[in-house]
Amino acid sequence: MTVRLPAGSFDPYRRFSIYNSPYPAHDDGCAIDLYPEGELGRSPVAGVVRETRTVGCPDRSYAAATDHLILVDLDDEWCHRAGADPGTVARMLHVIPAVEPGDRVAVGDVLGPTTRSGFFGQWVDDHVHLGFRPPGSNPLRASGSLPVSVGVAVGGVTWGGTGTVVETGPTHAVLDAPTHPGSGAPFVAVRSDEGVPLDGGLAHYAGGGGFGSTRSGESLSLWGTEVGTVATARAARKAGSADASGTPTPVATVEWAPIDVVANGERIVGLSLFAARAPRCGAKLVCPDTTFDVGETVTVRVEPSDDPVRLGGR
Structure with missing residues (x-):
C-alpha cells in the first residue's frame, strides 16, 4: 500500500522532499519532509492525536537535545482520500507538541512550533517529517513506514x-x-x-x-x-x-x-x-x-x- 498525500495537505508548505535525508525511511521513499511557511508546524493530516512523546536525538551544537513524536489516528475519510487503509497512523517529528492525546486535528491546524533537531544537518531548514504506519503495527518503532507518493503535480x-x-x-x-x-x-x-x-x-x-x-x-x-x-x-x-x-x-x-x-x-x-x-x-x-x-x-x-x-x- 502506498499513501498518496492529497493536494490539500501541501497548502501550508512552501517546499517538500521525499529523498533528501540519509535515514532509511527516506532512502526507501517511505517518508516526506514538509517545509512550512514560518515557524509553526501545521498538520498535513486529519484525525485524532493518539500520543505525543519526547525522544533523544544525536548531539549537535546547533540543535536541541531532544526531539518530539506526534502520532495521529487518521480519520477514515482522510484515509480514503489518500488511498490508505482505515486504521493507518501518521507519525510526525521535529515539532514541539502544542496538542495532546485526544485532540482532533484537521489539515492546516497548528501542531506546535518546529524545532532544530539533531536528526538533520545544519544546512537543513526546519520541517515536519511525516510517515505512515499500517493498521496494527507499532508506530513507535523507527522502521516500518509505508511508501509515500504525492497528490500534486x-x-x-x-x-x-x-x-x-x-x-x-x-x-x-x-x-x-x-x-x-x-x-x-x-x-x-x-x-x-x-x-x-x-x-x-x-x-x-x-x-x-x-x-x-x-x-x-x-x-x-x-x-x-x-x-x-x-x-x-x-x-x-x-x-x-x-x-x-x-x-x-x-x-x-x-x-x-x-x-x-x-x-x-x-x-x-x-x-x-x-x-x-x-x-x-x-x-x-x-x-x-x-x-x-x-x-x-x-x-x-x-x-x-x-x-x-x-x-x-x-
Missing part, C-alpha cells in the same frame, strides 16, 4: 547551473536560480537532461529520487554528465474520488552515480534538491568548507569522481 525547471548567492549560513549558500516559471505545476524541481524533476542530496547521500514517469534502469544526467540510475519506479495510484483536485505524480528511487559537485571550481559537499512552489526555488549548496558571499555569482557543475562525498544512506 511536480514540474521540471531547466537550470544552467549559474546563479547569484542570496543567502548564506555556516554550512550552506542559497542561489537565486533556478527561478519558478510561475505557471503550470505549483511545485517544481530541477530537471535532469531527460526531463525528470530531481529530489534528494546530490550526491552527498548515496541515493535520491525523481518525480514523473520513469522506468527502472533509466539513466539520468545533468549538464551532460550522468548523475544516477532509476532503481525503483513507482507509478502514481489514483486515490479516492473525494480528492479529484490532486494530480498524482509518480515517484522513483534513484541511485546516484559516483560524482562530485563543484562550485566555482571547488568541490563542495553537495546540492540539496527539492520540490518548491513560487516565488523561490533557488538551489541550495551544501558547503561547510567553502565560503561564498551574498551577491557572488556561482556556477555549479557535476563531475565523475573516484572518491565522491557520502554522508550516509544506502
